Amino acid sequence: xxxxxxxxxxxxxxxxxxxxxxxxxxxxxxxxxxDLVHSSGEFSIRLMIIAMMISPLRAIFGRxxxxxxxxxxxxxxxxxxxxxxxxxxxxxxxxxGEWGQIWEEVAIFSIWTGYLxxxxxxxxxxxxxxxxxxxxxxxxxxxxxxxxxxxxxxxLHWLYVDGELQAMxxxxxxxxxxxxxxxxxxxxxxxxxxxxxxxxx
Amino acid sequence: xxxxxAMMALAAAxxxxxAASPAAFATGKMKCDAGPQxxxxxxxxxxxxxxxxxxxVKKSMVDGGCYEVYGVTPEGQNVEAYFHPVTMxxxxxxxxxxVIFKK
Numbered sequence: 001x002x003x004x005x006x007x008x009x010x011x012x013x014x015x016x017x018x019x020x021x022x023x024x025x026x027x028x029x030x031x032x033x034x035d036l037v038h039s040s041g042e043f044s045i046r047l048m049i050i051a052m053m054i055s056p057l058r059a060i061f062g063r064x065x066x067x068x069x070x071x072x073x074x075x076x077x078x079x080x081x082x083x084x085x086x087x088x089x090x091x092x093x094x095x096x097g098e099w100g101q102i103w104e105e106v107a108i109f110s111i112w113t114g115y116l117x118x119x120x121x122x123x124x125x126x127x128x129x130x131x132x133x134x135x136x137x138x139x140x141x142x143x144x145x146x147x148x149x150x151x152x153x154x155x156l157h158w159l160y161v162d163g164e165l166q167a168m169x170x171x172x173x174x175x176x177x178x179x180x181x182x183x184x185x186x187x188x189x190x191x192x193x194x195x196x197x198x199x200x201x
Numbered sequence: 202x203x204x205x206x207a208m209m210a211l212a213a214a215x216x217x218x219x220a221a222s223p224a225a226f227a228t229g230k231m232k233c234d235a236g237p238q239x240x241x242x243x244x245x246x247x248x249x250x251x252x253x254x255x256x257x258v259k260k261s262m263v264d265g266g267c268y269e270v271y272g273v274t275p276e277g278q279n280v281e282a283y284f285h286p287v288t289m290x291x292x293x294x295x296x297x298x299x300v301i302f303k304k
Contacts, residue, residue: 164230
């Protein structure tokens, strides 16, 4: 019975449940689009951060069953992050309601950083499949590494839309700590390897 | 509990968290020394006045002892604005985080 919980499709369904709740709520009462902009954005960011935490956690902890479990689902998590980002954009556009106003906001820093981040996420999501991986070869990894500038844009987007640091920091500081630890470990291992090579080489 | 079960439980809990709590908006950008709430003009009065002035009000709430309004100005800007709950004076207006009016 417990094997059922590991079915990939079930994981996709779980990732989609909040979106289904949001869409149902919106269809029932479109005025809620205003509130849903906020919650859909938060979901997108949380999923993106979870996906990004996997590599630094692996660097720190090494092979672990729970990390393998997350790693196997990273692609789904990342694509879902883009999905919620798209939902976020759609609720925003609906709430704005007028193309003139929408266009005027594009020039605002807090807004175009969001657009740009979503564009990057779209490029990543659309290539999150085996076919694209085979076709792009080495460029596939380079494309997925755009998640780092995308994360920075998202952090700036959130910080400047809110006009205050708290909410954004609570989400991004843990990731920043993990990435810093990963970089430190990388340099340590590299210098240890170089020292060893110098000794034995 | 196996890790996969814990993850599923966490996912379900997260989904429920969304369902249970509507967006928490109060951003705490302003503080008003407006005295007890019994002396405040009602939010409905503020909204009616704003509508008369050409605003479109999407949402209003109490934040930091002030009235916080999310809406569209007569100029068509989507803003977050703070008003004094007694004098109904406009205190702060910011558009997507960019302050466009401060008393």
